[in-house]
Amino acid sequence: MSAIIAIIRRDLLLAMRRKSEVLTALFFFIIVVSLFPLGIGPETALLRKIAPGILWVAALLATMLGLSRLFAPDHADGTLEQMVLSPTPLGLLITGKIVAHWLTTGLPLVLLAPVLGIQFDLDTGALGILVIALLLGTPLLSLIGAIGAALTLGVRGGGVLLSLLVLPLYVPTLIFGAGAMEAHIAGLGAGGHLSLLAALLALAVFFAPWATTAALRIALE
């Protein structure tokens, strides 16, 4: 456990020292979300309808942006090899890195999304559902993304390939995440969608670090 905390602290410290990377993804999210009304028009009824999809797709893309740097710097300076050699199981260390990735890219999106939701004329209830769905969904994005990042580590054209591998796997998260808000706006209740998101998250928490570890070992052998 102390190893996980040490890894999280280290990655957070590194992120704080290189603030621009975190802030770039955050501002990307803000700009993409703000561009849509400009492209579509300021009609509030229409904006309210498309808000869930836009916020979620923007969150997906913003998470993607930082993924290729999840393991690449550690791979370049040899830290990753040392992690493989360490007596602590690699899976635990990787879990720590994924948690740190979520804290630096996922959590800011969750906190910022309701503010952006106001641009789309969403009411308080819908904003609450948005925050809960993102809180369940963004860790899922980091977990699944980590598998892709590990598979494409040190591979030719890794960045583009990463999006090709990961985006199809993000589809269930997108469907249930945006679906939760749409169901709430339609007055159907978001419980079912949120439960499915939580179930996917439970599944991913268990399997994704394991698959990521296996992929990293292959990349390093």
Place this chain on the structure above:
Amino acid sequence: MNNSHKIIHWFKYASPQSFYPLAGKLIPWFWALAAVFAGIGLWITFFAAPTDAQQGEGYRIIFIHVPAAWMSMFIYMVMAAWAGLGLALNTRLSGMMAQALAPTGAIMAFLSLWTGALWGKPMWGAWWVWDARLTSALILFFLYIGFIALQAAIDDPRRADKAGAILALVGVVNVPIIYFSVKWWNTLHQGASVSLMKAPTMAATMLWGMLIMSLAFWMYSIAVALTRVRAIILEREAHTEWVKELAEVKGVTP
């Protein structure tokens, strides 16, 4: 044990060297079976099967569409099984089989989407609708493309096999979602007409036509995958003595 010589050596054909000639012997048979089944299946498709009461003649495309959709899902599972086998037992041939199956699976997924669009235009009045089954078939196609792209991007074939295997195993979670999506989301696409549990809701001739066409697609897929795996074996084992001794290789390279 006295009769130990009778035990079949299952792993004998796990080596590319012994699998290569076996595949060579099997390929003509699978091509022949594919041709026979396709002949019978197409005859049923165009002549024996009656015109559908509601859908007219246009429905006949399902004789291609349904087998292609089945194959696209099934090949992905077979590919994942080979991939898992390759990871667990570290056999070289498994990765080659997975690599050989991927393009055929991608073609099947593309065919099912394409024929689905051709069927959808007269029946639903639209080339494409955002129905759950269509969407998940599209995602399956993307998964195939991702698998092929990942393998192509990695130069070391052993690493490519293993990385692809992990991707295939992660992606295989998607295949049951495709299948159950019909039940999960209540959408435009008609429910499955063929079921093991209840009597099928289509005429017997149509069902036979579809099953025979599926057999033709099976045989074609096996024949093509075996042909492709032979090419992959030749490419990867080009440095070995046994490949250099092959008649077809000797004839080409002086």
